[in-house]
Amino acid sequence: MKMQKYLFIPIMPTPNGRFHIGHISGPYLKTDILARNLKFLGHDVKVMSGVDTYEAHVSLKAIQEGLTATELNNKYYELMLEDLSAFDIVFDSYINPLSEQHSKSFNETHQHLCDELKLNSAVTYKLEKFHKRNDGKLMTGCWIRGSCSNCGSQMKAFYCEDCGANLRPEEIINPYFIPALTNNESVYQITDTCAYIKVNPSILEKQWKVMGLDPRFIEIARTFLKKEGNNVRLTYPDTWGIEYKDPKFSEQQVMFSYTTMYFYSLYLADKYREAFDNDEKPFSIGSQVKTIAGFGIDNTNAYLVAFLGAAQGLKIKPFDYFLTNHFFQLDGKKIASSTGHAIWAADLIDKHNYPSDAARLYIMYINPQFSPNSFTLDKFDSFYKSVYLKDMIGQTDDVINFINDQGTVDVQCTPSVRLMEFFEAQQVHFSFPTPDILKAINTLLDWLKISPALSKNNITECIDWLIGVSILSHSITPALSKKVMKNFNIDEQWVEVNFQTKEETLA
Template sequence: MNARTVIISPAPTANGDLHLGHIAGPFLAADVHTRYARAQGREVLLGTGFQDTSTFVVTTAHRRGVPPAELVANSAAQIEASLAALGIGIDGYTGDDDRFTKWVVDFIGRLHSAGKLELRTMKFPYSARTGQFLVDGFASGNCPECLADCCAGLCESCGRLVAAGELIGVRSTLDPEDPVELREADVLVLPVERYREQLRAHFEAHAAGIRPHMAQALASMLARPLPDFPVTYPISWGIPVPFPEVPGQVVNPNAEPMAWSMHASALAAEARGVAEGTEDALWLAGAGSEIVYFLGFDNIYPFAVSGPAMLLALGGTYELPTRYLTNEFYELDYRKFSTSRGHVIWSRELAAEVPRDLIRFHLAATSPEHQRTSFSRDALAQVTETRLVGPWNRVADQVNRWVGLGPLPVSERAIRAAARMDERFAASYELAGFSLNRAAEAITEQLARLDNHEVTGADAGDFCFEVDRLLRAAAPVLIDLAAQVFGSGPVPAPAVTGSFTPVALPRLRPAKAAR
């Protein structure tokens, strides 16, 4: 086993707060696994942050009529506060500072110095009125591969790289009425095709670490030649590069992920006091780190194709990520979350009204692990009452009848039952079979089993012992309930003896349906 696990959840764009769709996918999953692994005594580092170099910052600021810098500052604080509101325990939180931007330029500069980047002439949409090239969020149209509506750069539907000049029906996002033409510009690219066979071999060797949709998409991408990946863009928004052949250009924000991930892991290590050294120390070959991503399917190209190709281009210096736990879109009432249309539920606002354990449980139960799922406030109230609040409160009331009467005897049958519960939860929490859905299902099933049991004096010890073990197993999801009983920090399993002394268990407050 590796000495440590480095977990990364890709940074959200600093163009707004986090809604439930963000939390239900990578962030809750990464937090739950981290809490579980630490309870097992393992070293785990969890990093994320925010990204302000994306062109979507500019387009959102334009739509809202605010300066981009103001939008970034507000969004960065909101994102961090929303993660905390839902109990997502981030170790390293990246931002926009000199240390980060210097590291990105240094990392890209090493590729440049090694001759791994090449000058290419590419076509980009261009606005003659503004005199600007339109890349990524500045240009929209239809994906040339799957035909879905998308912006340039990456297609959210099929996960592929979308060259701005190849968009079907391309238009300016900032001004759809602005006539757009194609013009050529010289940019630096990474010839990703040179690394295709190495990427394919790597992912074949680590097929168990990839969910089916991503595996299918990667197989399709890697079955044919890969296009050149633009590392620089002829625009002004982003991190400037010092390369003389592309004066005035910036780093493509989708070329930042490996440098950003290293920076996030370095910050996480420093926060936990477990490492010192360079930004990339935990990623070096032989460092003993397993690199794991919890991410949305729409992020697979920069984090699993072009990014690892950059690592390969540096000639074995780094370990490649081995696990990618992807998620699909989480919808609101069966429609995509949309800030611009007001179709959104903000994480912090919901956490101010509903106990966050209920939110975490419901998001786990409905997490879009393999297909799109949907949230509704009424479903949150109904599901949590039926599967969590009602059963837990009845079970807690039963346990509380025996508080102060222990220690109570515990049978071998109960000890075996507790061990089976632990195994079932472990199967949901371990990376090899990680599933928020199954973790929530295990909580539901075990609560229902205990709720249906009529406790007598003869088996009160068994019952209270099994409830205690269930709460310990559910602690990575039900963080506040566990903290009230066991205190803050990881909740390891206690030593098993033939007796158990019950402690008072708190009741859960129900969620209210939508008004």
């Protein structure tokens, strides 16, 4: 089998709160499972991301918590690491752009990429209306609330989560501002010229097709492109963010989050080369490094339009694959950090006392990859007791104890034909461009059903079943897999001989 290089860059979360189970159910746990599987197969896999420091909600949340934006960023950066660790989600690099190690080079990279877009004639300009408070504060982005002019739902900033519309400030109906204006404050309109990236929609259509994307995501992107005249925002007036200067601007302008997340990805790709001694630039034309991003439906336009459009303008290779997901609810309602309607990732493990493996298994079992889904503690607890404790842990422990009672046993035997069929079926479900984690989990659960039929007189069958549990659970419930491997001293060389030498079908 030829070793392939992979670089996963799941979306950079805004550090204005901790990771909740909705975040985990989307790109982060899915990325971890797929990366673990590829590493198991012998590929060179790296997972990199970090916090989206300069997203506008950071400055708003900082005011609400009585902190500076920098203090807030650093606080939630550390708490997010705890949430990831609680779920055994592993990153090779998870950065804080405000750290001494990154702050200067991070900003320089963004400036350079903006300049490159202008040099390549990929930038255009639009005159727009914005709100400004009488004390000079620009009331853009997250500072604005109101009704969506497309569907009538309540929305904030530039995006309506109900219908997916992206609106300019002047398009929001009955706008009001956060924090609420005092008696001494008023808001007036200003006009300023903003920078946009020009996008070729025919190229995007071809890329979407190759990526095998959900048609619902594609339709959102098409609607956005039509409304915006095949352009995507590059800058807007604000003070918190990476400033970009242009003689056409009247106000201070910063780079818009859609574009900065892509520039962030390119920055991480540079760090990938430096940190892991890779000569190849992951996004250079002709690069053999497979690049994979992950995001939710609310960031469709950022990835399907801004990311791919900016790659056009920079004349570099776009991401090879996108991992997408719909919304994940709690008790049938939208998870909202601001109102506290959420379960923080680490709390599900530490305060509710569930093992990481159980939480990983259930959240991916109901993951919102193909449609929205909802989490309830009652249903999780029922699944935990019946599927995880009884079918998975109980049966595994029974068979382990039976084999251990037999004395010295050579468990490093050749896997059965049946096990290899299950393994190869699971690999199909893990394969790109559209891996299906639920089907991969069901392959594991189907394997567990074999246990009651095992003959305790046939120790070879029992050993083969346990090996299957370890192999098929390796990426999904890693603690269980390690437990079986450690108990029977299954080493990496045996895994390589029996599983990594198989022809696998990942692109």
